[in-house]
Amino acid sequence: MNKKIIFGLALSVLLVLQACGPKKKPDETTVPARAVQVPVFNADSAYLFVEKQVKFGPRVPNTKAHEQAADYFVNQFKKQGATVIVQDFDATTWDNQKVQLKNIIASYTPAAKKRILLAAHWDTRPYADKDHEKKDASFEGANDGASGVGVLLEISRLLGQEKLPSVGVDLILFDGEDWGTKDNVKSAIAMPEGFEDWWCLGSQYWAKHKHQKNYSAYYGILLDMVGSKHAQFFREGGSLEYAPSVVEKVWNTASRLGYTDYFVKTNVGAITDDHVFVNEIGKIPMIDIVHYQSGVGFFGDYHHSRKDNLSIISKETLGAVGSTLMNVVYYEE
Numbered sequence: 001m002n003k004k005i006i007f008g009l010a011l012s013v014l015l016v017l018q019a020c021g022p023k024k025k026p027d028e029t030t031v032p033a034r035a036v037q038v039p040v041f042n043a044d045s046a047y048l049f050v051e052k053q054v055k056f057g058p059r060v061p062n063t064k065a066h067e068q069a070a071d072y073f074v075n076q077f078k079k080q081g082a083t084v085i086v087q088d089f090d091a092t093t094w095d096n097q098k099v100q101l102k103n104i105i106a107s108y109t110p111a112a113k114k115r116i117l118l119a120a121h122w123d124t125r126p127y128a129d130k131d132h133e134k135k136d137a138s139f140e141g142a143n144d145g146a147s148g149v150g151v152l153l154e155i156s157r158l159l160g161q162e163k164l165p166s167v168g169v170d171l172i173l174f175d176g177e178d179w180g181t182k183d184n185v186k187s188a189i190a191m192p193e194g195f196e197d198w199w200c201l202g203s204q205y206w207a208k209h210k211h212q213k214n215y216s217a218y219y220g221i222l223l224d225m226v227g228s229k230h231a232q233f234f235r236e237g238g239s240l241e242y243a244p245s246v247v248e249k250v251w252n253t254a255s256r257l258g259y260t261d262y263f264v265k266t267n268v269g270a271i272t273d274d275h276v277f278v279n280e281i282g283k284i285p286m287i288d289i290v291h292y293q294s295g296v297g298f299f300g301d302y303h304h305s306r307k308d309n310l311s312i313i314s315k316e317t318l319g320a321v322g323s324t325l326m327n328v329v330y331y332e333e
């Protein structure tokens with residue numbers, strides 16, 4: 001994820017710090033008209049999926065851990081009854097490394113016309129360049145990468161075990177999101193053909209080579225850094241521009257479930273993340289649920305540092321995000 005803010009607003013000083021207390025009472029004004037049985041998102045299970053990824057080691061492209069994690073995801077999705085497509089492709093990074101990348105797509109009810117796309121990136125940044133001491137060190141990427149994937153793996157488990165929703169669901173794990181340029185360092189090579197940004201290589205590739213001809217989705221939801229303790233998700237500018245009604249739906253659903261401490265109804269600036277390319281190139285309206293820290297800005301102080309390890313991951317946060325997504329998906333008709 002790129003910390004670069006496209007049209008960032010200096011709103012942070014104006015934002016009221018939200019207290020992260022116990023779950024609030026559901027908001028009565030957003031109760032839906034019909035009742036739907038939504039399988040219960042298991043936060044303990046989601047946490048174990050995050051832990052499992054961390055145990056492979058940093059999922060840096062061209063490493064054994066990256067390969068092992070990819071195999072694990074494919075097997076896990078298959079075990080849970082999904083139709084799985086692996087999209088292998090080669091890419092060049094800004095520092096001129098040739099990397100072998102894989103986007104992994106797991107589909108449920110593939111014949112359904114109306115589809116919801118849920119995505120996260122699964123690769124880990126190769127260096128902790130925002131660490132205060134060891135900027136060349138690797139880091140666990142427990143939040144940056146593994147948290148979003150953990151939520152999607154738990155959703156996959158539920159889709160495999162429980163009654164499916166009315167809509168089709170596609171889970172996409174994008175590769176090569178996080179090997180972008182370092183702060184104040186320019187690439188010495190030209191942008192390779194077929195790419196327009198050093199960040200988000202997997203989503204750029206997928207948007208130009210979708211796993212199925214003419215594939216589209218009703219809308220998409222991207223997860224990035226959705227697992228840290230007391231995380232808050234503000235309404236990101238790009239999401240508001242591309243898919244305002246989806247932002248509305250997701251934040252209202254969170255509010256109905258009592259997660260207003262996590263999903264804050266405050267608008268902030270836009271960032272470069274995988275949803276930009278799914279919108280711009282893939283032409284699918286997609287929002288980004290991404291950590292924003294009041295008074296600081298996007299992401300927390302763990303970002304791209306060795307602090308991004310399992311100790312910052314909270315089951316409660318994973319549960320708030322996962323339950324919200326499950327409700328959004330199951331309430332679609």
Ligand SMILES: [Zn+2]
Nearest residue numbers: 001125144178
């Ligand atoms: Zn990142």
